[in-house]
Amino acid sequence: MQQLQEGRAGRYVSQPTGYRAFVPAPLPPVPPIRLDGDLPVLLSAADRALGRLDGSILTLPNPDLLVFGYVRREAVLSSQIEGTQSSLQDPATR
Numbered sequence: 826m827q828q829l830q831e832g833r834a835g836r837y838v839s840q841p842t843g844y845r846a847f848v849p850a851p852l853p854p855v856p857p858i859r860l861d862g863d864l865p866v867l868l869s870a871a872d873r874a875l876g877r878l879d880g881s882i883l884t885l886p887n888p889d890l891l892v893f894g895y896v897r898r899e900a901v902l903s904s905q906i907e908g909t910q911s912s913l914q915d916p917a918t919r
Contacts, residue, residue: 831837835849860868882888 833850833854835847837845838848840846882891885891
């Protein structure tokens with residue numbers, strides 16, 4: 826196997842079939858991740874937002890109804906990325 830590209834997160838390795846495989850670097854990363862600047866504040870804000878969302882979900886009678894719409898939308902977007910034509914009105918996504 827021939828190495829194609831290497832970075833901090835890992836490397837791409839060409840396969841005999843012609844595809845490239847991503848091989849992640851071992852953890853923990855070297856050098857270690859530095860949490861400085863705005864990153865700790867942003868991580869804290871994201872954590873609080875997830876906590877609020879989790880609390881809000883507990884008040885819904887059927888949280889699956891809320892999640893279902895997002896799952897369908899993600900499926901449509903994924904199919905469009907793959908080049909498949911689909912929409913939210915498509916019977917195949919219902």
